[in-house]
Amino acid sequence: KQEVTQIPAALSVPEGENLVLNCSFTDSAIYNLQWFRQDPGKGLTSLLLIQSSQREQTSGRLNASLDKSSGRSTLYIAASQPGDSATYLCAVSPSPSGYNQGGKLIFGQGTELSVKP
Amino acid sequence: DVKVTQSSRYLVKRTGEKVFLECVQDMDHENMFWYRQDPGLGLRLIYFSYDVKMKEKGDIPEGYSVSREKKERFSLILESASTNQTSMYLCASSLFAGSGNTIYFGEGSWLTVV
Numbered sequence: 001k002q003e004v005t006q007i008p009a010a011l012s013v014p015e016g017e018n019l020v021l022n023c024s025f026t027d028s029a030i031y032n033l034q035w036f037r038q039d040p041g042k043g044l045t046s047l048l049l050i051q052s053s054q055r056e057q058t059s060g061r062l063n064a065s066l067d068k069s070s071g072r073s074t075l076y077i078a079a080s081q082p083g084d085s086a087t088y089l090c091a092v093s094p095s096p097s098g099y100n101q102g103g104k105l106i107f108g109q110g111t112e113l114s115v116k117p
Numbered sequence: 118d119v120k121v122t123q124s125s126r127y128l129v130k131r132t133g134e135k136v137f138l139e140c141v142q143d144m145d146h147e148n149m150f151w152y153r154q155d156p157g158l159g160l161r162l163i164y165f166s167y168d169v170k171m172k173e174k175g176d177i178p179e180g181y182s183v184s185r186e187k188k189e190r191f192s193l194i195l196e197s198a199s200t201n202q203t204s205m206y207l208c209a210s211s212l213f214a215g216s217g218n219t220i221y222f223g224e225g226s227w228l229t230v231v
Binding site: 034 | 121150159160162165175207209221222223224225227
């Protein structure tokens with residue numbers, strides 16, 4: 001059974017610091033991996049999606065990498081800002097075994113990030 | 118922009134009541150999903166639907182049912198609400214499987230069962 005783990009559960013950094021959030025998964029047979037951001041009391045916003053054939057994706061100050069063989073992904077945030085404070089979740093999509101698996105995601109517990117001014 | 122709208126943000130219901138949570142998406146997505154999110158347990162899939170009138174059980178379907186009569190609307194039904202169903206419920210949608218498309222979430226519905 002696929003399990004997704006995110007360590008640490010919480011992280012506090014000063015503004016301007018570069019940081020890395022970690023995500024690991026137990027079964028390398030994944031279709032894709034997504035990173036999400038969740039603000040308190042709100043829904044999830046997709047940040048980056050990495051297909052299983054890709055190694056990384058970039059969007060602005062964010063860079064996500066994927067190493068399927070080792071079951072790991074990292075989300076790198078450059079020059080962190082207080083506005084980056086949120087919970088970051090990673091989720092994997094199992095490899096399709098039927099005509100529909102898209103969106104059937106398995107989530108980690110998230111890392112709660114606090115960026116101090 | 119894709120919009121997934123959950124009609125009720127905050128609800129308080131009594132034990133035993135029948136509860137309807139409504140979700141509408143405006144991007145003609147085939148897939149729609151209901152998750153619940155609980156502290157310490159993360160997000161868990163309740164049900165998903167890949168077409169009108171089609172549904173599949175997720176990881177925790179017990180005590181829930183769903184309805185998808187139109188492509189844009191996916192309803193979650195709690196047949197007889199119980200206190201252990203107090204949670205945040207998140208609806209999501211995505212394009213059809215196989216494309217590895219991004220999934221879009223609504224703002225969530227906070228349900229308290231007393």
